[in-house]
Amino acid sequence: MISILLLCWNHSKYLEQCISSLASQTVAPDQIVFLDNCSSDGSLELATSLFEKYGLKALILANDSPQGISRNFNRLAAEATSPLIAPLSTDDWYAPDYVREMRAAAEAFPHADWFYPAASFFFQESGEFRPIPTENFHSGDVRQWVRKLEWPFGFVGCCYRRNVILELGGWDETLPVEDNDMMFRLGLSKTCQFVDARLVYYRRFLGSVTTNLLFCAKAWDGFFRKHHDAIEEPDAAHGEMMRAFSAMALDRGNVSEAATLLAKAIRLTPWRTENLRTLWYLARTAAKQAVRR
DSSP: OEEEEEEESSOTTTHHHHHHHHHTOSSOOSEEEEEEOOOSSSHHHHHHHHHHHTTOOOEEEEOSSOOOHHHHHHHHHHHOOSSEEEEEETTSEEOTTHHHHHHHHHHHOTTOSEEEEEEEEEETTTTEEEEOOOTTOOOBOOHHHHTTTOOOSOOTTOEEEHHHHHHTTSSOTTSSOOHHHHHHHHHHHSOEEEEEEEEEEEEEOTTSGGGOHHHHHHHHHHHHHHHGGGSSSHHHHHHHHHHHHHHHHHHTTOHHHHHHHHHHHHHHSTTOHHHHHHHHHHHHHHHHHHHHO
16 A cells, blocks of 8 residues: 655646646555645645546645645655555656556565655756666665765655654654655665656756755755764765855856855865866856956
């Protein structure tokens, strides 16, 4: 049995695609739990009507005040009644065989603690689908890669044994972003199974959390503080991530944001050649902007 756990925050534009994908499953989910995180765009009312439209029975919940992603996922997991749980943001959606494949994997690999499929990005502005590469994905014990932060699995569309999530204490509500922390803890102590089928679509769009580089950097700061001793060469990894964020900010022409991120990178890894290259990139970008003004 599998419970689909849907988290919504101002996703009215995407809800029909998500909910209709549940109605199109070749094997129906055993439970659907929907949680609205104080949407202001009518998502709660729309979702209620869509579940009725597609003949889907769902437990519909709503927060009284906005909560962080981890707290929301913990609330959803607490309401689940199935041994398998699959959390999903309602701006993403499933391929028709998702439930069937996850249930089959859980039965075929009884010693695996969580399951992840192949996935595709969907870029909202262009309408482009892009397969997420899978050549470095692994099953079983993945600790050797996780300690180096060489993520050997996908993050989107994962299905977990509910007892494993409860054993780990659920999602960490002190962190602003939940996925890196949960996947790191799972990778260090549990076994995974790759399901080699493209079963989920991950929507990317301007204005999403992943485009807010300062927010992402803050989230990673918390992650590195928590897991510093478990990561191989943590300061080097942390510094390189901040430098990469800085370069991304420069690609977007945001010099002040890039300078903040690069300063973090230099504090962590002051002598890395890559920092000097990005500093030169920063200087050239700032100079070009000054000439235009």
